[in-house]
Amino acid sequence: MFSHFQESRAPSRGQREKIRRAKAKLELSLAAAIKDNKKHFFKYISSKRRAKENLQPLVDGGGNTVTKDEEKAEVLNAFFSSVFNSRADCSLGTQPLELEDRDRDQNGAPIIQGEMVSDLLHH
Structure with a gap:
């Protein structure tokens, strides 16, 4: 059973490595071409930013x-x-x-x- 688990994990590890390499290649090409094509670089950067949520009152x-x-x-x-x-x-x-105190409401506001x-x- 454990060997079956390892066999099923092997392709996903390979796919993750391919994704990492493709991402690194894309980022390197964007950084290399920043002088010629700033729009694509900043579009990629802005897509990676996480939305800032408002702080509660x-x-x-x-x-x-x-x-x-x-x-x-x-x-x-x-x-x-x-x-x-x-x-x-x-x-x-x-x-x-x-x-x-372990009996307090766990779902309440901290x-x-x-x-x-x-x-x-x-x-």
Whole structure:
């Protein structure tokens, strides 16, 4: 049975290698011809970009919902700068109670608390 599995995997490995070589050849030819044909190069590059999804609304320190990108950046900046700049003393070997609670709703929105992140970073 294992040999049958290996036999069925062999063609797919060969096909993957052919695809890798063809992709490398295409990218090399696009890079070599960039001076003559910029449009094809940038079209290929733009096709490889992943679509950026919008960040969901955030809640700032005052409990207000933030929807604008600039405000979201400020909230995230304030949160992470406070986490990385605080010098709280942590004892090693302790686990926050939030991590020990296994009965919480797994499908709910994640709750990120600055103290918990700081504790985990210091461990």
